[in-house]
Amino acid sequence: MKAAVLQGIKQIEVQEWQYPAPSSQKVIIKVKSCGICGTDQHIYHGHPGSAEVHPPIVLGHELAGEVVEVGSEVKGFRTGDRVSIDPNIYCGVCDYCRSNRAHLCSNLQAVGVTRDGGMAEYCLVPAANCYLIPEGMTFEEAALVEPLGCVLHGFKKIKFSPLSKVLIIGGGFIGQLFLQLVKRQEVSSIMVSEPVENKKELLYKLGADEVVHPNGISAVEADVVIECVGRPESMELAVKSAGKGGQVLFFGVAAPETAISVSPFEIFSKELTIKGSFINPYTQEEAIALIAKKAVDAGMLISHRFTIEELPEAMANFPNLKVSKAVITY
Structure with a gap:
């Protein structure tokens, strides 16, 4: 079979790759769509x-497809089923798994x-990680279930009220998903910080009340700040933009060596709540339902x-292509 194989840093090659061997508790899917994630x-x-990567390996954790082989011990799935995949596999025996924090x-x-x-x-893929999708859902939509599931996990960490002034930092794909979820809460206002001018029209269409350049939000005092970029300047801006009693969610994935400058006195004096969000524990079905009924248009x-x-050329030139969200078509 054909695969795009990560061979090392900045090295992806399209080559013939071994067809996966059947397994008793797993299924083989013919991939129909695969999202390209910032990760x-x-x-x-x-x-x-989400864990250490050891090349050579085939990337792609946002995927959907059709079941073509079913393991001997698999129940609930058969060939021809259309499925979306939750990529994360937990051991079930560590302290985190046993204390209802399997994603850790x-x-x-x-x-x-x-x-x-x-x-x-x-x-x-393990059969336990497969989720049936409705007939009306496209495979492209099904591949985007996983990132929406991650967003849902972060979203559930925030408390909203009709008085909440919300600031979303980053108007790319993840910010656009958060925007659609926040809009359903009927909050007081939603501001999106986004420097790219041509994203404004879509952001307003998705429900933003105001779209501003990051340089223009120095005086904002938001009740909720959702950081979707992962850069030092945007993460520092998130803390500075939170008002008294504010909630700050760090969702954007920063490089491991990234460090930011934050005033502890500011956190103390404004009594801020700062939270992180990691992957998508058991949100796949909810994400499928939201996309299926167009509550979120992915x-x-x-x-x-x-x-x-x-793919090799696209991955090498990703920043220059001005990608908001990309998928691989088959």
Whole structure:
């Protein structure tokens, strides 16, 4: 089968790859769509994903497809089923798994991170990580269930009220998902900080009350700040923009060596609540339901589509392509 294989830092090659061997509790899916995540770019540049990555390996943890082989012990799935994949695999025995915090698993593995993923024609996945999708849902939408699930996990950490003034820092794909969820809360106002001018029209369409350049929000005092970028300046801005009693969610993935300058007195005097959010523990079904009923329109957020053959060049030139959200088509 054909696959785009990560061979090392900034090295992806399209080549013939071994078709996955059947397993009793797993299924083989023919991949129909695979999202390219910001984390894939982090891994491509030599940073860890949700776990350590050891090339050669096939990336792609946002995937959906059709079941073509079913393991002998698998129940609930059959060939021809259309599925979306939750890539994260928990050990079930560590302290975190046993205290209802499986996403912090000490032995976390993930399809497309520690195991071959969706940047290939076929992928072997545990049946427990497969979720049936409704007939009306496209495979592209189904591939975007995983990032929405991650967003849902972070979203649930925030308390909203009709009086909440919300600031979303970053108007890219993740910010656009958060924007749609926040809009459903009927909060007081939603401001999005986004420097790229051509994103404004979509952000207003998705529900933003105001879209401003990051340089123009120095006087903001938001009740809720959601940081979706992961850069030092945007994370520092998140803390500065929070008003008294504010909530700050760090969602953007920073490089491991990133450090920021924050005033402890500011956190103390404003009594801020600062939280992080990591992956998507058991949010897959809810994300499928939201996309299926168009409560969140994920498909319209796709800005680029690539074939496997185009992937090496696309990954090398990702920042220059001005990608908001890209998927691999098969």
